[in-house]
Amino acid sequence: MRNMNLLQHVIKSLVIGAISLSAVSAYAADLNVCAGENEMPFSNAKKEGFENEIAEIIGKALDRKVNYVFWKDPRLVERDYLTKKKCDVMLGVDSTDPRVLKTDSYYKTGYVFITRQDRQIDISSWNDDLLKESNFRIGVMHDSPGKVMLLQINRFDDMFDYFAEKQKYQSTRNRAIRVEPQEIVNDVAIKHIHTAMLWAPEAARYVVSSKVPLKMQIVKDDAKKSNGEKVPMHYEIAMGVRKDDTALQQDLNRVIKERRAEIEAVLKREGILLLPL
Numbered sequence: 001m002r003n004m005n006l007l008q009h010v011i012k013s014l015v016i017g018a019i020s021l022s023a024v025s026a027y028a029a030d031l032n033v034c035a036g037e038n039e040m041p042f043s044n045a046k047k048e049g050f051e052n053e054i055a056e057i058i059g060k061a062l063d064r065k066v067n068y069v070f071w072k073d074p075r076l077v078e079r080d081y082l083t084k085k086k087c088d089v090m091l092g093v094d095s096t097d098p099r100v101l102k103t104d105s106y107y108k109t110g111y112v113f114i115t116r117q118d119r120q121i122d123i124s125s126w127n128d129d130l131l132k133e134s135n136f137r138i139g140v141m142h143d144s145p146g147k148v149m150l151l152q153i154n155r156f157d158d159m160f161d162y163f164a165e166k167q168k169y170q171s172t173r174n175r176a177i178r179v180e181p182q183e184i185v186n187d188v189a190i191k192h193i194h195t196a197m198l199w200a201p202e203a204a205r206y207v208v209s210s211k212v213p214l215k216m217q218i219v220k221d222d223a224k225k226s227n228g229e230k231v232p233m234h235y236e237i238a239m240g241v242r243k244d245d246t247a248l249q250q251d252l253n254r255v256i257k258e259r260r261a262e263i264e265a266v267l268k269r270e271g272i273l274l275l276p277l
Contacts, residue, residue: 037070100240204271
């Protein structure tokens with residue numbers, strides 16, 4: 001009987017030890033971060049983007065090594081990477097994105113109008129009359145709210161040549177064509193266009209580093225289509241995980257709260273204009 005009790009005790013100890021080891025291993029597992037291979041200034045394979053820096057803050061706070069799973073086509077990230085468990089978390093997610101389980105927002109910003117300081121152009125809203133003048137050249141990304149608004153104010157045809165040039169005369173139908181935000185910022189600097197409306201996080205680094213002094217102005221969130229439908233210009237940004245991964249969501253929420261000052265410091269060094277959450 002004593003030997004039987006001893007055997008049971010040994011087995012019980014082994015089982016508890018295995019469970020504890022499993023828990024430690026799970027906690028110590030890599031944090032697999034979905035990241036663009038060539039999506040500067042957000043991320044790249046050399047880890048030079050500001051989202052790479054934020055991911056490292058998160059990994060350190062969770063005591064987990066950050067492992068990047070790089071993608072090339074942003075349209076496929078959620079379906080082919082996150083859902084299929086190739087990676088665990090996406091940074092820079094719109095807080096209203098229905099495809100993923102979102103964390104708390106970790107910053108808020110908006111689209112910006114970028115101009116040369118010496119041209120003294122003052123625009124902050126799509127309702128400004130200057131934008132409607134046919135000789136006032138406006139650069140936007142082909143897949144952005146800027147394109148929507150150019151159509152609303154009947155300026156898209158005026159700028160069609162610019163879109164074609166930036167897309168290297170390739171069709172965007174059923175394919176992702178990468179247009180470097182730095183190119184569009186540079187076009188403002190060399191007076192190829194009067195202004196650019198870009199997403200603040202994609203433009204700030206290049207505005208700050210421009211040899212020609214440039215300025216950014218947050219676009220007012222008052223843009224509407226002709227039918228009255230709102231075209232948002234301000235967004236809260238969160239992280240996205242798989243819809244069933246509530247444990248990671250909770251861990252990330254804790255880190256966002258505890259490391260908010262560090263995360264904001266990265267965003268401010270980048271030059272991103274932040275709005276109150």
